[in-house]
Amino acid sequence: MxxxxxxxxxxxxxxxxxxxxxxxxxxxxxxxxxxxxxxxxxxxxxxxxxxxxxxxxxxxxxxxxxxxxxxxxxxxxxxxxxxxxxxxxxxxxxxxxxxxxxxxxxxxxxxxxxxxxxGAELRATLTSVEPSVLDIAPEDLAEALAALDWPAADLDPALPPRIAFAGARHLVLAAATRERLAGLSYDFARLEALMHRLDLTTLQLVWRQAPDVFHVRNPFPVGGVVEDPATGAAAAAFGAYLRDRSLVPGTAVLTLHQGEDMGRPGTLTVELRADDARVRVSGTGARIDG
The missing domain is CATH 3.10.310.10 (Diaminopimelate Epimerase; Chain A, domain 1)
Incomplete structure (x- = not known):
């Protein structure tokens, strides 16, 4: 405290x-x-x-x-x-x-x-508001990639770019390799300007390790932060995106690893239910002394 x-x-x-x-x-x-x-x-x-x-x-x-x-x-x-x-x-x-x-x-x-x-841990599970998934204009995608300095060829074609919402708007971009995701060095001001124009909270940058396991990173220049270490709102939006694109079953439990590249590893669990459009995100936590 x-x-x-x-x-x-x-x-x-x-x-x-x-x-x-x-x-x-x-x-x-x-x-x-x-x-x-x-x-x-x-x-x-x-x-x-x-x-x-x-x-x-x-x-x-x-x-x-x-x-x-x-x-x-x-x-x-x-x-x-x-x-x-x-x-x-x-x-x-x-x-x-x-x-x-x-x-x-x-x-x-x-x-x-x-x-x-x-056991000795508390776990919190939030249920998102009704999610939605939208297309992104080609010129806006090109600007996002330019701000990130990501060649379009480095994207994973199996996970196409979209804007996803589950309480806040996030641009989902999937890297084809773990190395591409790890190499994050972007133009802060340029990306911030685009995000303000598109009303984005973060970018959800992802790499798919397995059908239900992902590594993610979240640039957050509009919040004055270079990168967010673990992003529950983006995790919920990403779950909605995967379901919308039929990339996972209607009922699924997904594991998102975030913060490893920042030295603050965390794990987010995303649950999808076939009978409910909303997305559940859960995780543990800890009090920080001082």
């Missing part, structure tokens, strides 16, 4: 049980007295890719789930939804109040979250 601008901020990593892995997030469990500028200032001072702020609680909802209004801020701007900060917040609430069912009211929509105890 720490204090930033006089506000009590908890720090958790999501999608890793090791505080040195996964993606760190700030969590403010009582942000009812903070305005937009104050929340942005806390997020900027903390410096993580995103921080979550609980601005209200509506009490027990359907089936006794605890309901909260949650807002998310990067160091540069508010974002409609953030998966890793959702997981971090759910784990913080579970450590305080015990595991169980939660409902987060976000700018992107209603996100149910369930926290379970698995």
């Amino acid at each position: 720490s204090r930033h601008s006089g506000t009590e901020v908890l720090r958790y990593t999501a999608f890793s049980a090791d505080p040195e892995g996964g993606n760190p997030a700030g969590v403010v469990l009582d942000a009812s007295g903070l305005d937009d500028a104050a929340m942005l200032a806390v997020a900027a001072e903390l410096g993580y890719s995103e921080s979550a702020f609980l601005t209200g609680r509506s009490g027990p909802g359907q089936a006794g789930a605890r309901e909260y209004t949650v807002r998310y801020f990067s160091p540069k701007a508010e974002v409609p939804f953030c998966g890793h900060a959702t997981v971090a917040t759910a784990l913080a609430l579970a450590e305080r109040d015990g595991p169980g069912d939660l409902v987060f009211r976000t700018a992107a929509g209603t996100v149910p979250v369930t926290v379970t105890q698995e």
